[in-house]
Structure formats: structure tokens, C-alpha cells
Amino acid sequence: MSTLSLLFIFLNVLFSRVAGLWPIPRSLSTGNTPVKLSPTFSIQFASDFAQGTAGIPQDLLEAIERTEMYLHNDTFERLVVGRGKTDAKVLPTAIQVHSLRLTLTEKARLRSIAEEATSTIDEKMQEGIESYALKVPEFGGGRDGGVAMLQANTSLGLLRGLQTFGQMWYAYEGTKYLLNAPIEIEDGPAFPYRGFSFDTSRNFYPIADILRTLDAMSWVKLNILYWHIIDSQSFPLEVEAFPELSAKGAYSSEEVYSLKDVDTIVKYANARGIDVIMVELDSPGHTTAVSFAHPEHVACANKSPWSRYASEPPAGQLRIASNQTVAFVKDMFGSVAKRLPGRMMSSGGDEVNLACWEEDEETSEELRAKNQTIAEALNVFVEEVQGELKENGKTPFIKSDMILTHNVPVTNDTVAVVWQSSEDAVRMAQRGIRFIHQPSNFFYLDCRGGEWLGNDVLGNSWCDPFKTWQRAYSFDPHANLTTEETRLVLGGQMPLWSEQSSGENLDSIVWPRLGAGAEVFWTGEVLPDEVNATSGGNAFLRLNELRYRLVDRNVRAIALQPKWCVLRPGECDLN
Amino acid sequence: MSTLSLLFIFLNVLFSRVAGLWPIPRSLSTGNTPVKLSPTFSIQFASDFAQGTAGIPQDLLEAIERTEMYLHNDTFERLVVGRGKTDAKVLPTAIQVHSLRLTLTEKARLRSIAEEATSTIDEKMQEGIESYALKVPEFGGGRDGGVAMLQANTSLGLLRGLQTFGQMWYAYEGTKYLLNAPIEIEDGPAFPYRGFSFDTSRNFYPIADILRTLDAMSWVKLNILYWHIIDSQSFPLEVEAFPELSAKGAYSSEEVYSLKDVDTIVKYANARGIDVIMVELDSPGHTTAVSFAHPEHVACANKSPWSRYASEPPAGQLRIASNQTVAFVKDMFGSVAKRLPGRMMSSGGDEVNLACWEEDEETSEELRAKNQTIAEALNVFVEEVQGELKENGKTPFIKSDMILTHNVPVTNDTVAVVWQSSEDAVRMAQRGIRFIHQPSNFFYLDCRGGEWLGNDVLGNSWCDPFKTWQRAYSFDPHANLTTEETRLVLGGQMPLWSEQSSGENLDSIVWPRLGAGAEVFWTGEVLPDEVNATSGGNAFLRLNELRYRLVDRNVRAIALQPKWCVLRPGECDLN
Incomplete structure (x- = not known):
């Protein structure tokens, strides 16, 4: 019998005595x-x-x-x-x-x-x-x-x-x-920030789906819902100061989170130990849906070909150089911020496209009048929006490319969401900015269904391949960082982008995979059973148990193995 | 404006006048x-x-x-x-x-x-x-x-x-x-056989899930449920002659399709124009679950290392050289066949492993006693089983590797299920055997969630990558065949293998992708709207409509695009 076989027997004996807790x-x-x-x-x-x-x-x-x-x-x-x-x-x-x-x-x-x-x-x-x-x-x-x-x-x-x-x-x-x-x-948690980022703009999710997700999140000790509530495709959030945004920008009147709905969701989350951050206006990009009610604030809205002006259709970005637009955006952020008890909020900031502004007449005129470059206007815009968040008592979050690609200066209290690649974490740390991990190459819960563009029908998702739970679980929050730099890591989150998701597949695309992120950021590097995370042994057993417990509580988590294997730990290992 | 843009406008106008029927x-x-x-x-x-x-x-x-x-x-x-x-x-x-x-x-x-x-x-x-x-x-x-x-x-x-x-x-x-x-x-259909192959052994599916699936199948004019009801992992089928098979081989007493359940399912299917074929005993491989009740009939049952004796755990194959086993298998097939009104049935036959028999003492002795090789015993075994099916009035189906890899002779009335690769179709046609398409490189509905083995945690599914609906839809049933050979093609089916599926994700992993196979085999090569299948244009629009219709009838089909795109045909095309 090999040492490896002995190890497995030992682990199985060990496991039979250890409750299948998740996170451990x-x-x-x-x-x-x-x-x-x-x-x-x-x-x-x-x-x-x-x-x-x-x-x-x-x-x-x-x-x-x-x-x-x-x-x-x-x-x-x-x-x-x-x-x-x-x-x-x-x-x-x-x-x-x-x-x-x-x-x-x-x-x-x-x-x-x-x-x-x-x-x-x-x-x-x-x-x-x-x-x-x-x-x-x-x-x-x-x-x-x-x-x-x-x-x-x-x-x-x-x-x-x-x-x-x-x-x-x-x-x-x-x-x-x-x-x-x-x-x-x-x-106690290894990291104070353990989240799930959730996109309700590409497709809408009924409130019952969100509440069920919050329950399941609480069972695995996640403490943040990073609610990517609006984007270019639809504006499902009722904003008190600008009710026309959702009235005209939602997919339909049934696909709106009303002020009351948001209160319900926030209260439900908070009572379960979950904070709610809102990416209100992912801004200044990803904002086409604002143009349904306020075309005057959006450059290159629905402009063709979209691929010249945006990372995905439809094109559209806020007119950063317009005083009226900046004032409007601040009012919108303020209106939403005031209703939220949470002390963190995000202004987004990913994937801005320079051509959109360069070819926008209004923006060009404003820039000329102010004698500003786009980069300068972007700096001011971000500063204004982040300032508005701070004035409302929120720690501002921002997407990493705004800092790493566009070099927008941020103050010390800003938190960056590092998303493009796990390798960006080091670059962010070197700038001394606190951040959370959301690497697309480990944590994205979509990335599987092929291309959703209409005529690129044999193409892959941009973030192909599918990120298995094992892939997410193998993520090391402190990889390549100095001890000093590790202090900048606040935690992380796995996101679900909803181009190809909706209430119909929410549970099955999220669970139990989201558990991987929950344990990485709760328990951290050293698991008490001393099983290396990526060997999967003990983690696989415990995650199977989590899956069956989720199903028992009516969360439709997918099976990770045939039940035959689930009931016989180790017997479905590669040999 | 480019010719391409004009073409899109033309197609969109055309579509606005054409009902979004699926299959068209x-x-x-x-x-x-x-x-x-x-x-x-x-x-x-x-x-x-x-x-x-x-x-x-x-x-x-x-x-x-x-x-x-x-x-x-x-x-x-x-x-x-x-x-x-x-x-x-x-x-x-x-x-x-x-x-x-x-x-x-x-x-x-x-x-x-x-x-x-x-x-x-x-x-x-x-x-x-x-x-x-x-x-x-x-x-x-x-x-x-x-x-x-x-x-x-x-x-x-x-x-x-x-x-x-x-x-x-x-x-x-x-x-x-x-x-x-x-x-x-x-x-009217281009092909007489349009199926869905469904594995209820790796994980069990409640009857309500199967009935809902049958309804949805009927809406897209699929006419065959190829029910891969048992396999090595569990034996969920009550067999009248051998009730101990499910009593001891099912995951639990709640995870059994009783005689009455099967009647219910078959009647429900038949009334909706769907025939039910049973792969009763995928045989002689994939049969470990028989050993729970009848260990005497199974060679290398649960033998370690499984990878030496089987394509997936647990190992176990019927003792093909044993007269008692052959008699038992024939009785089992007969018992099931007699209760089924359908005129087709499959004996499976995929992925047999020679080492399992070579190292099995009982099999070796029987072979010596009969002066047979394994290959000869296999031929006899298949002949006996197929004969039993025919005696019960069924056209026997068999998996393609039994013919292409093991050269088992089959009679003219046998139908092969060509599954390993789309390229095997030509080889099957050259042998003059009628067949259906089930190519793993186009049609497999699983292939996405990574490896399910316990300790190969960063590995991929063996049939990676995910087969998008577009990939399935691009399949040409007549590719590389002569006109003469095309007459051997009876149709095809998309299978769901259930290592990582169960009732929880059934709808979302199957729908609307299964629609791709339904249209390929109903409408065939020439669509009346003359849109090339792989351009995706019109098909994407119609499949979106199918998806929303499915959801409206409580089948939890996944979204293929953001709703913004769904409502604006062509505007989410790559440009």
C-alpha cells in the first residue's frame, strides 16, 4: 500500500470524526x-x-x-x-x-x-x-x-x-x-470582506431569488452582497430623486426594485449579517440605461458599431466633462446613498472606452471649453463621485482598471476591486491601495455558455473556461505579496455576471461554487484539518455535504459527483 | 452601409413577419x-x-x-x-x-x-x-x-x-x-428518430422532473426518450423478475422507479408522441450496480484501482462467459421488455474493459472450460442479449464502440448509437449499419463542470469544453456521407450524463440547448428561411423565443443573452 493510500485512509478516518462544516x-x-x-x-x-x-x-x-x-x-x-x-x-x-x-x-x-x-x-x-x-x-x-x-x-x-x-x-x-x-x-474570519457580486441588470431576478441567495450566503458566513444593480442594459433600481430612470430604463414595470423592495432586501440581508453595497451607476462606463430617461447625460449611446465604443453592447458612457452630468450623477449617488445603512459603496469604473468620448461632440466641446483632456476630466469626475460617497459616510470602492489602466488618483480610504486578473493584485499592492480580490481568472461564476453575441456563434465566453469550484478554491489571497502588502488585502468576492443567467439558473450556477470563495476568505490559508486546499480531499467531502444541506433547505445547488462517490469518500479519486 | 448590414436589416424585417417557431x-x-x-x-x-x-x-x-x-x-x-x-x-x-x-x-x-x-x-x-x-x-x-x-x-x-x-x-x-x-x-420530420438520452443512475431524478422534461420535449417535436436508466453507480429500476436489483442497488428506497412509475412515465410520454427506449443494463460494462444484489454475475466489482478496470468508478462488468450470467441478463431484459410498449430497446455496450475479464478468475475458468477467447465470449453475449430483445419484438440498439472497437457482429436490423466522435459516423456507414448520431464532440449536454473525480481537482471534464447550443446546432447529420450512406442515418439525440446533474439543475442544463438537436433532426439541413444554421441569426432569435416560452410554461430554461439583446435582434451581433 502506497503512502498516498495510507494518507487517504487516514483522512477518511479523520473526516468520519469531523463535522462537515463549511467554511471550516x-x-x-x-x-x-x-x-x-x-x-x-x-x-x-x-x-x-x-x-x-x-x-x-x-x-x-x-x-x-x-x-x-x-x-x-x-x-x-x-x-x-x-x-x-x-x-x-x-x-x-x-x-x-x-x-x-x-x-x-x-x-x-x-x-x-x-x-x-x-x-x-x-x-x-x-x-x-x-x-x-x-x-x-x-x-x-x-x-x-x-x-x-x-x-x-x-x-x-x-x-x-x-x-x-x-x-x-x-x-x-x-x-x-x-x-x-x-x-x-x-x-473568526481571516478577512473582514467576504462577498458575492451580483448583476441584476443584464437580466432581472425576482426578489424571492435574492432573499433565498442571502439566506444561503449567511449559512457560509459571507458578509457582503455587492449588488451590481444597474448597467448598460437596464436600470432596474428606483432612485428617489430620479424615478424616471427606472420608469424608462427598466425592462418593464415588473422588473424594478422599488424603494420598498430595496429596503426589504437590505433589511433581510443585514439581519443575516450581510452588508449590502451598491454599485450605483457603475460609472462612467456601463451606463447606457441612463439614456432611456436622460439622453443628455450619455455619450455614444447605442452608437454603432458598439465594439468601437464599448466592451459589450450597447455602447454608452456618462459625459464626464459636462457639469450638468456630474451634478446629476452626484445627486443620483447621494439619493441612493442616503437610503442605505451600509458604510461602503462603489462607483464601479470598469472598462471605460476613450473613443466614445473622443468622438462625442458634446464632450469635445466641454473639454475645449474647460481646456481639459479626457484623462483630466476623468480624474475630476471620479474625484467628484467618490467625494459624494464620502460625504454620505461611505467608504468608496472602485474597479481596479480605473487605477491601473487610467491612473486615476484615489485617496487612501478608497478600496479597489481587483478584477481583470489575479496578477493585478501585486500591482495594486505596490501602489499601497487597499483592495479586494475578484479575479476573473479564478472567481467568475459565468464563463461557460459560449459567446452570447448574436453572430459569433461558435465563439467562447471572453472569460472561458468555466471556473470550477476547485479553481476558485485554489486561489491564494496572499500570493506574490510581501508581508507588508498582505495588510492591504481586505478579502474578496465571486461575481455572477448575468448575460446568460436569470432566476431560472441562479441557484445552480452559484451553488455550491460560491462556497469556495466563502471558505477562502473566512478560513484563509491554514485549514485546521491540514489538508492542502488544492488536494481537494477533505474540502470535496465537506463541499458535498454543503451541497446536500443546501438542497435540503430548498436551494437548488448542483451535484458535484455521482451520489455513489459522495457516499464513499476517496473511492472516486483518480488512481 | 455594408452588404452585411443590409443583410441584417433584411433578416430582421423577415423575422418580424415570421412566427418564432421551433423547430421551424x-x-x-x-x-x-x-x-x-x-x-x-x-x-x-x-x-x-x-x-x-x-x-x-x-x-x-x-x-x-x-x-x-x-x-x-x-x-x-x-x-x-x-x-x-x-x-x-x-x-x-x-x-x-x-x-x-x-x-x-x-x-x-x-x-x-x-x-x-x-x-x-x-x-x-x-x-x-x-x-x-x-x-x-x-x-x-x-x-x-x-x-x-x-x-x-x-x-x-x-x-x-x-x-x-x-x-x-x-x-x-x-x-x-x-x-x-x-x-x-x-x-414533417427530416429524420424519424429525434431523441434525448437521459441518465438516471449517476444521480436520481424525481418523476415530476421527468414528466416536465417530456412535456418540453413534445413542444419541440422530439419523439424518443432514450432512458439510460441504470449504470454502475445505482440501479433505480424495479425489474419485475428481479426486485432485489433495485431493492439493493438503488441509492435508497425513495430513489427507485417502480413498475407503476415506469408505466406512468411511459404512458405520459406516449400520449405526447414520445417513445421510450430503455437502455436496460447498459451491458456488459457499466453494470457494477447489479453486484449489490447479484455479486456472482459481476467481474471486478469495485476492484481497485478502478482506472485499470473501468472508464469511471466503480469498476464492474457482467461475467460474459458465465452461462448463469447470460441467462440472468436475458431474463432481466425480457422482464423489462415485456412491460414496455415501445418497439426499440438498447443493450448499451459502451466502454468495456478487457483487463476486468482477463484478471477475473471466474471468467478465466469459464473461458477455459468453453475454449473461448474474451472476444468470442463477447460476441456470444451480445448475440444472446440482442436475440432476447428481438424475441420480445424490439429492434435492438447498441453503442458504436461495440462494433467499431470490438468488432462484435450485429444483424442488419440492429441500430448503432454513434457516440465517441462525429467522425465515427462514416466508419459506421461504411459497414452498412443503420445508426443514430450522438457525437460527444457536438451533443453532450454535460462537459463543463470540471473533473468530478476526487483528487484531480484542477482537471477538466473528459468531454470538455462545454457544448454550446450553437455547437450542437452546427452539426450536419449527412457530413462526409455518400448519398447512399445517408439512408443509414435514422436521426440523433443529445444526451445528459448525470455525474454532475440532478433534478436541481435539469432544466437549466438541458434547455433550451436540447432544442438545437430537435431542429437539426426535425427540419434538417435546409431551413425555409434560408438562413445558414451556423450564422445563428434567425435561429438565435427563434431560440430566444423558445427559451421565453419554456419559462412561461415553468421550465427553467437558461437565458442565452441579456434581455436587452433579445428585444433587439441583431444589435448584439459582433461588429
């Missing part, structure tokens, strides 16, 4: 005692929790209710040959866990989950904000017998712990149990 | 008069239809009811900027179609749709079996004013016509209308 906690120790939830199991507050339950935030109470609901409703059985029945014999005598007791370490800091979720990026970077400690006991007697313990500094930390607790249990005929008590977890 | 009829003429369905619209039989409605088959009556139901319930609006509202002004004065009148040409031949659907392949090849003629008038007065006419030789032809009629109409505020009357269609 940063520190995890387990035993091999089966325990089960008591029929009267409940989640309770420690007697000295805060100032009594009267002061406990409503969204924390709701998070507890949701956890209890899942613990009651989940039907997911352990992924072994024979499923739950395999464990039936140990269940009658397993000790009972009758409660999970919540303790808050920093009593002065009892804020709602939503307040914690919408904190500034600097607050998110503080040590311990999302951390928690969780213990599941292996004995029933004594003072703490049968009591699981969850402790955190904040309501957000408690939420993360509840999400872990809710993932630990297997179902069999109404009993919820696990096999590997005692369990001790010390956990 | 082989002969189609249209006008430009708007007509609408009367509020009392109904489908009626011509006064001389058969011997009066008493003798009309129940499944034809049900097909009519379904068509009326869809005409009532569909909410799909025309894909133009402004959608249905764009046409609102012409609707009040549009003439009304108050009925569709059905005429049967061959009155002696009034059989049920199910009987026609389960005919032999030779019967299916008869001219006119599925043909129909359909007219939608542009005038309301006179004897035939406001009456659409559908005429066919058989109930199956009428069904095909009803499916076309059900695809012609756009909805707006409760009115169903079209813009291009008079419409005259003469239509």
Missing part, C-alpha cells in the same frame, strides 16, 4: 462521542446575558428562532452508505444536549446584528467582531451537562456561531445528532 | 395580417373526421385539451421593445380565428397517439406518419373565414400540428394573436 472553523477539535438534541432543545441566554432579554436586539432573537427552525426542519442525513440508518444503533443511548447557552463577552457592546453588519470597513477589520467560541459537550450530568455553549463579543459573532451550530447536526427519523463530541471551536 | 417547419409561408383567437375559440373535428368523435382516441382528445389549456394560460408576449403593448393598436380590428378544424387524411388509420408513438423504427420511417399541414387564415367571412385548418395522416401528425399551432401565438392582456397571417405550413 479556524480552530476545531473533536472527539468521538455521539450526542443528540433533546426533544425540548432550546437556545437560551446565559443568566447574565446583557441586561436581560428585554434589551436583546430583535434580529438576534429572530436569528435564534431561525436556527431553532432549521434544527427542527432539516432532514439532511449523514452522507455514508446507508445514510442515517447507519447511526441508528448509537442514538438511543447518546447523551442529550438540551440547550445552547449564549454568552456575550462585551456586554457594553450589545448592538443589533444589522448595526454590526453595516459597520465601516475599519470596524469590520477590528479583531474579534465576528469571532465566536462554541462547545458541544460529551457528558450529560453536572452543572453544564447537556449544555452547549456559544460565546462571542458581539451579536454578529453570536450569529456566526449559530450558523455553525446549525450546520453540525445530522437528521435521522426526527432525531438530530452528531458523532464527534466533545467539539470545541474557536473561530 | 420545413415549408412555411406567411403574410402580414394580424389575427387573434376568438374568446370562444375551440379546436374541433371536421364533420367527416373518422367515424365521429365516439371513435376518437382518448389521447388525441387530451392533446387537444392540453393545446386549448396552453392557448388559454400562456402569458408569453412578443419579444420586441415594449413587448405586447407594441401590438395593442392592431388587436381591436384584427379578424378573429374562432376555431381550429382537424382533418384526418387516412381515415382507416385512426390509431391512438400512443400506438403511433410506439411503432417500429421501420414504421416511423414511412413517409407522412408525423406530417401535417396547417393554415391560419387572414379573412373572417365566407365558408372557411376565421377557421384555421390542420390536416394530417395520423393522430401523431395531428399532435405535431397542434404543437406548432400552440407555439404561434403571442399574449397581450388576455388576447392571443399573431401578426403574420395567412400562414401556410407543410411540415
Whole structure:
């Protein structure tokens, strides 16, 4: 028997004792005692929790209710040959866990989950904000017998712990149990920013799809929805100051996120520990949809051939040199920013096209009048928009090419979204700018269905090939960076661009792949089971479990393997 | 303006007058008069239809009811900027179609749709079996004013016509209308065999998913479900003679197609003009799941390393040299065959592995005792199995490598499934064997999600890259064949292998791509709008329409383009 085979046997034994948690906690120790939830199991507050339950935030109470609901409703059985029945014999005598007791370490800091979720990026970077400690006991007697313990500094930390607790249990005929008590977890995120970027402009997604996605995101501890809400193709966002933008720019009146819808989505997200950033106006490019209501602000709108003026049809960019346009854009950003509790917002900035402005008469005149070059006007435009965001209390985000290609100066508090290639991270770090990773060569969730242009029918997606979960999972956030430079990495996100996606395939194109990004940025480089990420062994097993748990909760995640393989870890390895 | 641009304008004008039918009829003429369905619209039989409605088959009556139901319930609006509202002004004065009148040409031949659907392949090849003629008038007065006419030789032809009629109409505020009357269609399939091959062994699909798929197949005039029901990973089929096969070989007792389930599925399919072929036992390879109940019949079952004995895990092949095994296999095929009304059935035959038998002691002994080589035993095995199928009145189908790689002799009535490469078609034709196309380099619906083996995590699918709809659509069934050889081509099918698929992503991985195969084999090479298939122009427009119609009927087909492009034909072409 080879060393490799021995290693696999060892890993499989190891795995059989480790809960299939995703993302895996940063520190995890387990035993091999089966325990089960008591029929009267409940989640309770420690007697000295805060100032009594009267002061406990409503969204924390709701998070507890949701956890209890899942613990009651989940039907997911352990992924072994024979499923739950395999464990039936140990269940009658397993000790009972009758409660999970919540303790808050920093009593002065009892804020709602939503307040914690919408904190500034600097607050998110503080040590311990999302951390928690969780213990599941292996004995029933004594003072703490049968009591699981969850402790955190904040309501957000408690939420993360509840999400872990809710993932630990297997179902069999109404009993919820696990096999590997005692369990001790010390956990907290490697990176403060762990996102999903979501394009609702190319095709529209009903609200129910977004809410379901937010739930699933919360289960894997993602904390940012980077909502690429508008783009050139449609303007589905109701803007309070300019209702005509969506009235004329949405695909239809049914394909609009109203002010009320956005409130619903933001509240739903925040209560689940997810902040919502809006790329309001990806700007100044990707803005053709503004021209439905305000043609005066858009250069080269629908101009042909589009490929001369834009990276994809239709062409159209904001008239950066126009004072009226700059004022309009600032008002629009301000109008949206004021309604959002989050402390981060993005002005986009990718893929601007110089020919669009060079050949636009209005822009040329404005530039002449101001004695400006396009580059100078672009600098001013970005500065104005970013300033508007800051005035509204938001940390401005910007796409990396605005900095790396167009050399637009940004202030120290700006965060860059590095997207074109993973290799751009080093270039961004060398400029000393904080950034998040969104590399198209690792993280893009589209890139598979071939070309969507009408007459390039045997062409590939521009970001071909398909990025498998393994590809995303193999990403190293600190690759090629000096220790000093690693401090600039705030986290990362996987994006779904929607040229060929809609509510119909949302779950299956996103899940469980998005889990890869979630673990890369929560757990970071060192997994506690010491399995190298790209060997896939343990990660594959745990991701299979995540997939089946998602399906059990009605998220239509795709299968990663035949079930035969899922139930027999290692037997479908290449040999 | 370039000639190309002029051509696009011409095509777009042309398209605006042509119903977005899929597959497009082989002969189609249209006008430009708007007509609408009367509020009392109904489908009626011509006064001389058969011997009066008493003798009309129940499944034809049900097909009519379904068509009326869809005409009532569909909410799909025309894909133009402004959608249905764009046409609102012409609707009040549009003439009304108050009925569709059905005429049967061959009155002696009034059989049920199910009987026609389960005919032999030779019967299916008869001219006119599925043909129909359909007219939608542009005038309301006179004897035939406001009456659409559908005429066919058989109930199956009428069904095909009803499916076309059900695809012609756009909805707006409760009115169903079209813009291009008079419409005259003469239509019938280019190929008698137009299938979907569906693997329910690697992962299981609930019955509701299969029924929904059958409905969608019927809308695009596919006529064969090639049900790859079992394989090495699981045995989800209840076999009357050997109930232990599914009792022990299915993933679970919930993941079994019972005798009753199969009856339900077959009846449902047949009533929709779809035959069901079963690959009962893909044999002698891909049969490990038999070993759960009958280990005595399986060589190298689960033997390690699997890659030495099989193309994918787990290894396992029937003991071809064992008389007991051959008898068992024949009984199994017979037991399944007797319950199925279809006149075609497949014994599979792909990817057998010689080392599995060479190293199997039992097989070696049997071969010695019989003084046979493996090749000789294989010939006998196939002959026996194919003979059993014929004895049960079925035309035997077999996978192409059994003939092209293993040189197993087959009789004239056998049909080969040519799957490894499109280039194998010529080799099969040169042997004078009738065949269907299932080339992995054009038609495989999987091939995208990367490697599913556990530790080859950055590897690709073996059939990478993803086969876009355009790739499938560019397939020429007669490529490289002589006129003589083209007579051997019965049609083709696109398969879904389920290593990484399940009910969760079924619709989105299959639709609308499967439409490509449907049109290739229904309409054939010459499209009536004379748009070259691979230019994609008109086909892309029509396939977009199919996708939106599928979604309107609750099939979760993926988007092919941003809706902005869908509503503006040609504006998202590469330029």
C-alpha cells in the first residue's frame, strides 16, 4: 500500500470524526462521542446575558428562532452508505444536549446584528467582531451537562456561531445528532470582506431569488452582497430623486426594485449579517440605461458599431466633462446613498472606452471649453463621485482598471476591486491601495455558455473556461505579496455576471461554487484539518455535504459527483 | 452601409413577419395580417373526421385539451421593445380565428397517439406518419373565414400540428394573436428518430422532473426518450423478475422507479408522441450496480484501482462467459421488455474493459472450460442479449464502440448509437449499419463542470469544453456521407450524463440547448428561411423565443443573452 493510500485512509478516518462544516472553523477539535438534541432543545441566554432579554436586539432573537427552525426542519442525513440508518444503533443511548447557552463577552457592546453588519470597513477589520467560541459537550450530568455553549463579543459573532451550530447536526427519523463530541471551536474570519457580486441588470431576478441567495450566503458566513444593480442594459433600481430612470430604463414595470423592495432586501440581508453595497451607476462606463430617461447625460449611446465604443453592447458612457452630468450623477449617488445603512459603496469604473468620448461632440466641446483632456476630466469626475460617497459616510470602492489602466488618483480610504486578473493584485499592492480580490481568472461564476453575441456563434465566453469550484478554491489571497502588502488585502468576492443567467439558473450556477470563495476568505490559508486546499480531499467531502444541506433547505445547488462517490469518500479519486 | 448590414436589416424585417417557431417547419409561408383567437375559440373535428368523435382516441382528445389549456394560460408576449403593448393598436380590428378544424387524411388509420408513438423504427420511417399541414387564415367571412385548418395522416401528425399551432401565438392582456397571417405550413420530420438520452443512475431524478422534461420535449417535436436508466453507480429500476436489483442497488428506497412509475412515465410520454427506449443494463460494462444484489454475475466489482478496470468508478462488468450470467441478463431484459410498449430497446455496450475479464478468475475458468477467447465470449453475449430483445419484438440498439472497437457482429436490423466522435459516423456507414448520431464532440449536454473525480481537482471534464447550443446546432447529420450512406442515418439525440446533474439543475442544463438537436433532426439541413444554421441569426432569435416560452410554461430554461439583446435582434451581433 502506497503512502498516498495510507494518507487517504487516514483522512477518511479523520473526516468520519469531523463535522462537515463549511467554511471550516479556524480552530476545531473533536472527539468521538455521539450526542443528540433533546426533544425540548432550546437556545437560551446565559443568566447574565446583557441586561436581560428585554434589551436583546430583535434580529438576534429572530436569528435564534431561525436556527431553532432549521434544527427542527432539516432532514439532511449523514452522507455514508446507508445514510442515517447507519447511526441508528448509537442514538438511543447518546447523551442529550438540551440547550445552547449564549454568552456575550462585551456586554457594553450589545448592538443589533444589522448595526454590526453595516459597520465601516475599519470596524469590520477590528479583531474579534465576528469571532465566536462554541462547545458541544460529551457528558450529560453536572452543572453544564447537556449544555452547549456559544460565546462571542458581539451579536454578529453570536450569529456566526449559530450558523455553525446549525450546520453540525445530522437528521435521522426526527432525531438530530452528531458523532464527534466533545467539539470545541474557536473561530473568526481571516478577512473582514467576504462577498458575492451580483448583476441584476443584464437580466432581472425576482426578489424571492435574492432573499433565498442571502439566506444561503449567511449559512457560509459571507458578509457582503455587492449588488451590481444597474448597467448598460437596464436600470432596474428606483432612485428617489430620479424615478424616471427606472420608469424608462427598466425592462418593464415588473422588473424594478422599488424603494420598498430595496429596503426589504437590505433589511433581510443585514439581519443575516450581510452588508449590502451598491454599485450605483457603475460609472462612467456601463451606463447606457441612463439614456432611456436622460439622453443628455450619455455619450455614444447605442452608437454603432458598439465594439468601437464599448466592451459589450450597447455602447454608452456618462459625459464626464459636462457639469450638468456630474451634478446629476452626484445627486443620483447621494439619493441612493442616503437610503442605505451600509458604510461602503462603489462607483464601479470598469472598462471605460476613450473613443466614445473622443468622438462625442458634446464632450469635445466641454473639454475645449474647460481646456481639459479626457484623462483630466476623468480624474475630476471620479474625484467628484467618490467625494459624494464620502460625504454620505461611505467608504468608496472602485474597479481596479480605473487605477491601473487610467491612473486615476484615489485617496487612501478608497478600496479597489481587483478584477481583470489575479496578477493585478501585486500591482495594486505596490501602489499601497487597499483592495479586494475578484479575479476573473479564478472567481467568475459565468464563463461557460459560449459567446452570447448574436453572430459569433461558435465563439467562447471572453472569460472561458468555466471556473470550477476547485479553481476558485485554489486561489491564494496572499500570493506574490510581501508581508507588508498582505495588510492591504481586505478579502474578496465571486461575481455572477448575468448575460446568460436569470432566476431560472441562479441557484445552480452559484451553488455550491460560491462556497469556495466563502471558505477562502473566512478560513484563509491554514485549514485546521491540514489538508492542502488544492488536494481537494477533505474540502470535496465537506463541499458535498454543503451541497446536500443546501438542497435540503430548498436551494437548488448542483451535484458535484455521482451520489455513489459522495457516499464513499476517496473511492472516486483518480488512481 | 455594408452588404452585411443590409443583410441584417433584411433578416430582421423577415423575422418580424415570421412566427418564432421551433423547430421551424420545413415549408412555411406567411403574410402580414394580424389575427387573434376568438374568446370562444375551440379546436374541433371536421364533420367527416373518422367515424365521429365516439371513435376518437382518448389521447388525441387530451392533446387537444392540453393545446386549448396552453392557448388559454400562456402569458408569453412578443419579444420586441415594449413587448405586447407594441401590438395593442392592431388587436381591436384584427379578424378573429374562432376555431381550429382537424382533418384526418387516412381515415382507416385512426390509431391512438400512443400506438403511433410506439411503432417500429421501420414504421416511423414511412413517409407522412408525423406530417401535417396547417393554415391560419387572414379573412373572417365566407365558408372557411376565421377557421384555421390542420390536416394530417395520423393522430401523431395531428399532435405535431397542434404543437406548432400552440407555439404561434403571442399574449397581450388576455388576447392571443399573431401578426403574420395567412400562414401556410407543410411540415414533417427530416429524420424519424429525434431523441434525448437521459441518465438516471449517476444521480436520481424525481418523476415530476421527468414528466416536465417530456412535456418540453413534445413542444419541440422530439419523439424518443432514450432512458439510460441504470449504470454502475445505482440501479433505480424495479425489474419485475428481479426486485432485489433495485431493492439493493438503488441509492435508497425513495430513489427507485417502480413498475407503476415506469408505466406512468411511459404512458405520459406516449400520449405526447414520445417513445421510450430503455437502455436496460447498459451491458456488459457499466453494470457494477447489479453486484449489490447479484455479486456472482459481476467481474471486478469495485476492484481497485478502478482506472485499470473501468472508464469511471466503480469498476464492474457482467461475467460474459458465465452461462448463469447470460441467462440472468436475458431474463432481466425480457422482464423489462415485456412491460414496455415501445418497439426499440438498447443493450448499451459502451466502454468495456478487457483487463476486468482477463484478471477475473471466474471468467478465466469459464473461458477455459468453453475454449473461448474474451472476444468470442463477447460476441456470444451480445448475440444472446440482442436475440432476447428481438424475441420480445424490439429492434435492438447498441453503442458504436461495440462494433467499431470490438468488432462484435450485429444483424442488419440492429441500430448503432454513434457516440465517441462525429467522425465515427462514416466508419459506421461504411459497414452498412443503420445508426443514430450522438457525437460527444457536438451533443453532450454535460462537459463543463470540471473533473468530478476526487483528487484531480484542477482537471477538466473528459468531454470538455462545454457544448454550446450553437455547437450542437452546427452539426450536419449527412457530413462526409455518400448519398447512399445517408439512408443509414435514422436521426440523433443529445444526451445528459448525470455525474454532475440532478433534478436541481435539469432544466437549466438541458434547455433550451436540447432544442438545437430537435431542429437539426426535425427540419434538417435546409431551413425555409434560408438562413445558414451556423450564422445563428434567425435561429438565435427563434431560440430566444423558445427559451421565453419554456419559462412561461415553468421550465427553467437558461437565458442565452441579456434581455436587452433579445428585444433587439441583431444589435448584439459582433461588429
